[in-house]
Amino acid sequence: MNIFFILLPRFSSRAILIKMSKTIKLKRGFDINLAGKPDKKISSSTPSETYAIKPTDFPNITRPKLLVNEGDTVKAGSPLLYDKFMEDVMFCSPVSGEVVEIKRGEKRKLLEVKVLADKEIVYEDYKKFSPSDVAGLSREDAIAAMVKGGVWPNIIQRPYGLVADPSSEPKAIFISGFDSNPLAPDLAFQLDDKAQYFQSGLDVLKKMTSGKVHLNINGQAEVAQVFSQATGVEINKISGQHPAGNVGVQIHHLDPINKGDIVWTVTPYGVAQIGQLFIEGKYDASKLIAVTGSEVKDPAYVKTYVGAQVGKLAGDKVSGTNLRFISGNPLTGENVGQEGYLGFYHGQVTVIPEGDYEEFLGWLKPSATKLSFHKALGLLSFLNKKKEYVVDTNTHGEDRPFVVTGAFEEVLPMDILPTYLFKAILAEDFDDMEALGIFELVEEDVAICEFIDPSKHELQKLLRQGIDLIKNN
Amino acid sequence: MKALQNLFDNLKPNFEKGGKWEKFYTLYEGHRTIVFAPDSTTSNTGTQIKDAVDLKRVMITVVIAMIPALIFGMWNVGHQHFIATGEEATLLAKFGIGAMKVVPILIVSYAVGLATEFVFCVVRNHPISEGYLVTGMLIGLIMPATIPLWQVALATIFAVVIGKEAFGGTGMNILNVALTARAFLYFAYPGQISGDVWTYFGDKQPVDGFSGATVLAYGASAVSNGTDMMQDMAGHWYDGMFSFWNMFLGIIPGSIGETSVVMILIGALILVFTNVGSWKIIVSVFAGAYAMGLLFNAVGGNSYMMLPAHFHLVAGGLAFGAVFMATDPVSAAQTETGKWIYGFMIGILTVLIRVLNPAYPEGIMLAILFMNVFAPLIDYYVVDANKKRRLKRATI
Known part of the structure; x- marks a missing residue:
């Protein structure tokens, strides 16, 4: 019966089938409206001194093999480690500099490889292609370049949500062009100067599947040109409340995963980074990170590299004590602490108050300041959906x-x-x-x-x- | 507040590991979290923020929704008392009598039920759950005002132990706990919960010609005597007692909270608006009962079968059951499609039992318990359909 919620346009048949793009309106969901959304501007911050790659960000790294030791110097794009069960896929350094610490946890589990960044980033040289060469490249050669050049972990495989297996072929590839999570960054704005490589990235990805590459854009907002003018892909319009921006929800309505199917998903940033590897011949991990949350003054974007230290990104824009520093958004992010490092897939840092306090009759008191999807006794947030709520971690x-x-x-x-x-x-x-x-x-x-x-x-x-x-x- | 927090903090070492009351930690925690919402925060991974609602707030919402029916019930117990004894009385006097009968029942239900829960929480070492907030009130509201308190206590213990804790506690029970209590009394002590038990006399004598029969009893007797039910009802000793609107308002004899459809509908509005009770179940119970009533009208046979279908909606405990019992999320069907079927079947069965089964004048209790048992089966097929859709998709 849920199929009723997919309302295809009335004249869906011919015209749209030829274009093959779909418009999907989702009726169910819930937008979590929090205070501290990022402004579309880039603000300055003291750069992070150290950057880390965390094997724990990748669920299928089970036996990481280190390629560097403490004290080694690396370039941006130099391989730092790989997994025993996926030997070809290199996890590369986001910056150039010295490997200063290899942090291990219980049972010597590898937690972080930290690199102290040079003032001026030096890049490992990979093979350059002109956009027309990219078109002529074979699938095998493209994969070989990607797994070596550090961009492969951008490709996630479903089922299971793992770094894709380079020897598999997906039935389709999905890219969600918007993020509907609370305080989410604008994914097109976040591409910044990488936008020019986005199309090349798509061209590479098209080689990966005999099926389609789906680029899903927000049906309720103005769409950046970098997405709307993309060619060679299906552009689908998705609208609805969160989780409409989740690629999993989009796949479910476009081309669901059945037993035995494999699909890949990539973020727009990942697509652009792939494109850049081919066009510029370098693994460029520079990234615009949205610094968000109710405890951040003037939330906006800062330019840094993948794996930056979270506290540094927030810098002096954060006031107060007893705060939680989250790498990622408040729904799926991780509490890494002020000293912790940004997760590989995360495009935002969120700072919200900790909620470690008792509240007298907190379960009973009516409240207009607490956010709830429900309307049970005294929870009044449904009255004011426009209001931005400050939510702590209680x-x-x-x-x-x-x-x-x-x-x-x-x-x-x-x-x-x-x-x-x-x-x-x-x-x-x-x-x-x-x-x-x-x-x-x-x-x-x-x-x-x-x-x-x-x-x-x-x-x-x-x-x-x-x-x-x-x-x- | 600080003082209270300090008090709890001072007591805490006694309940922690190694303390002298270590075994009772769950009771300590249960009480502290009632006074203070806990200071627990989200884990390092997973959602970093949580919705403001918790089970306590959900449960208290249901309790609030029952308050109109409770207050009306108290008044009605007094009102029925004074009309049966032929006296004029003030609003306050009626309330007084009602409160005198109703409050002790509620106290017994809560005290005995919670004590039983606490014993299980300590023995099983699981946290005190707030489910009993609702159950305690429900048990009180579905008793006749004249019920002996020891029976309330016994039924409560039976319901909590056999109906709930035997299955693993809140969230695990198959049958609605409050109805389990009522069913226990119904079969163990029928003399105090059926027949002429609905009106409280105290030490006074009823007026001449008094009859404490409910509408449903009128139906049963009309069938066995072959008389016309509507005429019998019109001939009630108290003029206009069983007119449709009087029944809708609930100024009739019956269990404490079940008589007033108006007050129950106010509760229903609260439940539906807050989304705590499923409107699908409420609507489908009424729809099922009405449809079955119409079907009987069409078939005919005796005067009970010819009772206008809308009378079924205001008679007996149908409304109360539909709004507060059938919607219990744990014992009801849990799939959205399943809720329609579950509710509709409850409605049908209620009227079926009322009209065709002379031994049980009221059908809603047995109908809900019966459908509680069938709810997992309904869900099984709804879930199975979901699985089949997924499989079918794969083979296209």
Whole structure:
């Protein structure tokens, strides 16, 4: 019955089928309206001194093999490590400089490889191509250049949400051109001077699949030229509340993942970085990062490199104490602390207040300042959807069994029954997990369910447990 | 507030590992989190922020929704008392009598139920759940005002232990807990929960010609005596007692909270507006009952079957059951499609039991319990359809 929520335009048949692009309007979802959205401008900040690559950002790095030692000097784009089970794919240094620390955790688990950056970044030289050469390049050669040149980890494979296996061929590739998460950056603005390489990146990706490359743009907002003028791809318009911008939701409506299917997803930044590797012959990890959150003065973008230190990005724009520094957005990000480093896939830093306080009768008092999807007694945020809320990290309640029904379905615009899937994972029922659609989901897709859950389950972790179970089965 | 926090902080070491009341930590935590929303924060990975709602707030919303029915119920207990004894009384006097009967029932229901829960929480070492906030109120509202308190206590213990904790506590039960309590009394002590038990007399005598029968009892007797139910009702000793609007307003004998459809509908509005109760279930229960009523009208046979269908909607506990019992998310169907089927079947079964089964004048309790048992089966097929859609997609 959920298929009713996909409202194809009335005259969808011929004209649109020839163009093959789709317009999808999603009825369900919930926009989390937080204070501290970034302005579309670039502000200055003291550059981060050290940058880190964190193997923990990539779920399928299980046996990392280091290629450098402490004290080695590296260039931007020099390989730092690879995984034993994916030997070709290099994880490269975002900057040039000296490897100053190799941080390990329990059982010597590799946590961070830190590089102290040079003042002037020097790049490892990779082979350059003219845009017309790119067109003539074979798939194998393109892959070989990408896995070596550090851009490959931009390609995520579904099911499971892992760095793609270079020996696999996806049935299609999906790029979401907008981010609907709270405080999300503008993905086109974030391309900055990389925008010129975006089309070349698409041209490379087109070689990767005999299927289609889908570029999904926001149907409710003005779309940047870099996306609207892209060629050789299906441009689909998606509109709706969060998680409409999640590529997983888009795939579900465009060309869903069935058992045995493989699709790849890439962010626009990743596409541009791939293009740049071919055109400029370098792995350029420079990135515009949105510094957001209610505790940031004048939230805007800062120019830095992948793996920068989070506290440095926020700099002196942050006031107050007892804050949480999040790499990423408040739904899917990670609390890395002020000293921590930006995650490989993250395009934003969020600073919000910690919520480690008790509140007298907090479960009972009416409040117009607390944000809720629900309208239970005294939660008045539904009255004012335009208002930007300051939300801290308090859980507002304790872990409980599943009680409320039907709420997840209201925020997840997919024909999936989340509660049943979660229960199947808890029961470790492989058949049910598969039948209920675990292949179609990664953590970020259920983040909105985790946010609204009155029983306060950690659903993203639970989903990953299920994915790991089924992957290793 | 600081003082209270300090008090809790001072007590805390006793309840922590190694403290003298270590076993009772869950009780300590349960009470502290009622007074103060906890200071827990989100983990390092996963969502960094959480919605302001929690289960406590969901449950208290249901309790608030029941308050109109409760207040009206208290008044009505007093009102029925005074009309049955033929006295004039003030609003306050009616409330007084009502409160005297209703408040002890609620106190017993909450005290005994919570005590039972606490025992299980300590033994099983699981956190105190807020589900009983609602159950305690429900049990009170579905009892006749004349029920002996020890029976309330016994039924509550039975319901919490067998209906809920045996299955693993809140969220795991198959049957609605409050209805389990009522069903227990219904079969164990029928004398105090069926027949002429709805009106409280105290030490006074009823007026001449008094009958405490409910509409449903009128129906049953009309069928067995072969009389006309509508005429019997019109001939009630108290003029206009069983007119449609009087029943809608709820100024009739019955369980404490079930009589007033108006007050229940106010509760329904609260539940539906806050999205805490499923409107699909509420609407489909009423629709099912009405449809079955119409079907009986079409078939005919006896005067109960000919009872205008809309009377079924205001008689007995249908409205209360539809709004507060059938919508219990744990024991109801959990899929959105399933909720329609579940509710509709409850409506149908309620009227079916009322009209065709002379042994049970009221059908809503058994209908809901019956459909509680069937809800997982309904969901099974709805979930299965979802799985099949996914499979079918794969083979295209």
